[in-house]
Amino acid sequence: MRNWIGLVYNELLKMVKKKRVLVVLLITAVLIPIFTYGEYRSLQNTVEQMGTSDWRSLLQQRIIDAQNRLSSSRLPEEWKQQIKLNIQQQQYYLDHDINPTAPGAPTFVRGFVEEAVSLFLPLLVVVVASDIVSSEHSAGTIKLLLTRPVRRWRILLSKYLALLLLVSFIMTSTAVLGYLISGVIFGYGGWDMPVFTGFQANGGELNTESVHLIPQWQYILMGYGLAWFSCIAVATLSFMVSVLVRSTAASIGIMMAALISGSLLTQLAPTWTALKYLAFTNLRLTDYLSGEPSMIEGMTLPFSLTILGLWSLVGLVVAFTVFVRRDVLA
Amino acid sequence: MRIKGHPVWIAFSLFSLFATLVLATGFGWAVKDVLRPSSDRIPAGEVQEAAGRGKSKEALLVSLGDSLTRGTGDTSGQGYVSRVKEALREKNGTLGAVNLAVKGQTSDQLKRQVKKKRVRALLGDARWITLTIGGNDLFRNSGALEELDPEGAEKARKAYRQNLNEILSVIRQENPSSPVFMFGLYNPFGDLGEKEISNRLVREWNRTLSEVAGDYEKVVVVPVYDIFQLNPEKVLYSDRFHPNRQGYEFMAVRLLQALHRQAEEVSADDR
Numbered sequence: 341m342r343n344w345i346g347l348v349y350n351e352l353l354k355m356v357k358k359k360r361v362l363v364v365l366l367i368t369a370v371l372i373p374i375f376t377y378g379e380y381r382s383l384q385n386t387v388e389q390m391g392t393s394d395w396r397s398l399l400q401q402r403i404i405d406a407q408n409r410l411s412s413s414r415l416p417e418e419w420k421q422q423i424k425l426n427i428q429q430q431q432y433y434l435d436h437d438i439n440p441t442a443p444g445a446p447t448f449v450r451g452f453v454e455e456a457v458s459l460f461l462p463l464l465v466v467v468v469a470s471d472i473v474s475s476e477h478s479a480g481t482i483k484l485l486l487t488r489p490v491r492r493w494r495i496l497l498s499k500y501l502a503l504l505l506l507v508s509f510i511m512t513s514t515a516v517l518g519y520l521i522s523g524v525i526f527g528y529g530g531w532d533m534p535v536f537t538g539f540q541a542n543g544g545e546l547n548t549e550s551v552h553l554i555p556q557w558q559y560i561l562m563g564y565g566l567a568w569f570s571c572i573a574v575a576t577l578s579f580m581v582s583v584l585v586r587s588t589a590a591s592i593g594i595m596m597a598a599l600i601s602g603s604l605l606t607q608l609a610p611t612w613t614a615l616k617y618l619a620f621t622n623l624r625l626t627d628y629l630s631g632e633p634s635m636i637e638g639m640t641l642p643f644s645l646t647i648l649g650l651w652s653l654v655g656l657v658v659a660f661t662v663f664v665r666r667d668v669l670a
Numbered sequence: 671m672r673i674k675g676h677p678v679w680i681a682f683s684l685f686s687l688f689a690t691l692v693l694a695t696g697f698g699w700a701v702k703d704v705l706r707p708s709s710d711r712i713p714a715g716e717v718q719e720a721a722g723r724g725k726s727k728e729a730l731l732v733s734l735g736d737s738l739t740r741g742t743g744d745t746s747g748q749g750y751v752s753r754v755k756e757a758l759r760e761k762n763g764t765l766g767a768v769n770l771a772v773k774g775q776t777s778d779q780l781k782r783q784v785k786k787k788r789v790r791a792l793l794g795d796a797r798w799i800t801l802t803i804g805g806n807d808l809f810r811n812s813g814a815l816e817e818l819d820p821e822g823a824e825k826a827r828k829a830y831r832q833n834l835n836e837i838l839s840v841i842r843q844e845n846p847s848s849p850v851f852m853f854g855l856y857n858p859f860g861d862l863g864e865k866e867i868s869n870r871l872v873r874e875w876n877r878t879l880s881e882v883a884g885d886y887e888k889v890v891v892v893p894v895y896d897i898f899q900l901n902p903e904k905v906l907y908s909d910r911f912h913p914n915r916q917g918y919e920f921m922a923v924r925l926l927q928a929l930h931r932q933a934e935e936v937s938a939d940d941r
């Protein structure tokens with residue numbers, strides 16, 4: 341056991357000292373103020389245009405605007421379906437007199453994880469995860485590592501565990517950074533603001549039977565938990581690619597291309613339902629929490645978890661088999 | 671094996687471990703909550719914000735109706751509502767504006783819309799209410815232009831009268847004092863065949879509209895029939911149904927004329 345802790349600690353240290361983690365944190369620290377300001381600007385803009393800061397009027401106006409978008413004949417059917425469900429959800433908030441977006445740092449963090457789960461967080465994860473094995477190749481340290489009296493699978497497993505720790509660290513720090521930075525503008529309060537969860541899309545109708553309120557801190561915790569699962573799946577697949585490809589640049593490239601095409605494809609071809617069996621179309625786990633209707637029909641939380649889990653499992657098996665058997669020459 | 675290292679790195683590792691546990695907890699909680707929604711929910715009644723709506727004393731313009739209020743056909747995207755809003759803003763300073771119009775809305779749909787709780791509240795706050803409704807009732811129920819169906823139109827007109835009555839009474843219930851400006855109907859087909867029939871229909875519907883409006887306090891009918899009577903192609907959009915930029919401009923001018931007169935009256939009353 342001591343042995344394991346030592347191995348994992350060693351790998352974790354190797355990763356952190358590589359400055360890559362620092363870069364990731366820096367990216368977050370630069371982007372979050374920009375996001376904050378952007379959100380602030382758009383809020384100001386609507387308030388100015390509407391001439392009222394009453395969120396009920398703003399929300400009502402948003403519902404009506406969405407209704408008008410529905411009447412456009414060029415809109416694909418799947419989009420219409422989604423807009424309709426959104427309208428019903430917003431109406432539900434309005435009817436129950438709960439503001440879905442009361443400004444505040446916690447609300448920002450909640451919005452951030454809902455948006456970032458599909459692309460931003462996975463990208464950060466890819467940046468740190470992609471070179472985990474390949475860098476040992478490019479730096480030539482792989483030989484030194486493998487000549488130690490430790491079994492290969494143990495080395496790889498300790499790398500993987502260290503990666504999981506690092507993913508958790510990155511996610512938590514984005515939350516903390518987001519909270520601290522956005523609070524400057526929006527204020528730091530609002531942790532126990534009520535939020536609805538439990539919306540279910542049923543055909544074209546929104547099922548509100550199991551909708552219930554939870555305090556916002558719990559919602560954020562659950563949202564980050566789901567995003568964490570997505571990011572682990574991404575990390576696992578990057579880990580596999582990193583074992584297979586010896587160049588770090590190539591492995592980052594491969595993962596980014598896969599991520600981006602995954603999120604683009606759902607937008608482009610929502611009717612192509614086979615897409616739901618891909619790992620990267622299932623990353624938006626937080627949507628099941630917020631009740632945001634999914635573009636592709638027939639996706640549920642257990643389904644997405646299963647798909648992500650299966651892909652991760654395959655990734656791990658491939659990574660371990662290849663790593664244990666491979667001849668390490670150069 | 672001894673673990674050596676700077677305390678910072680040990681703290682970092684412990685923090686990462688802690689973060690992992692927290693996130694895993696969150697994950698488990700989320701899965702449980704999505705799959706089996708917990709029963710210990712916060713009762714919705716308890717969290718209802720104590721203060722009602724923040725009665726802002728700001729002047730509010732509420733617009734209801736169909737595509738005309740939405741501004742369909744205006745390439746500048748303004749419609750009459752934005753123009754009126756700008757003019758009022760110049761005169762009154764800050765001003766709120768809510769446009770609740772939905773394209774293609776009929777009087778029956780508007781009747782249902784104004785009964786919604788939130789819409790009622792907005793109507794109650796409004797200082798001015800503008801309204802266009804009836805065009806879709808008239809031109810959809812009368813059948814295609816080539817075979818205008820007088821019987822269907824007659825039936826639709828009765829329903830229209832009924833709906834309009836309900837709409838205006840809801841508005842007056844919520845807001846007994848603010849003026850309501852209702853645009854009359856125009857005939858977009860006035861220069862096509864069968865124009866006698868379509869003109870007669872529009873005139874009949876306009877009469878109905880005026881009659882109903884007359885039963886309520888401070889409901890002002892703003893006629894636009896004349897604007898579209900000669901050379902309708904000059905004020906109609908290329909769909910030959912909605913007004914174009916120029917048409918909306920004229921509508922806004924009409925409304926402002928009625929509105930300013932009313933505004934002066936109010937200030938005279940104050941004195």
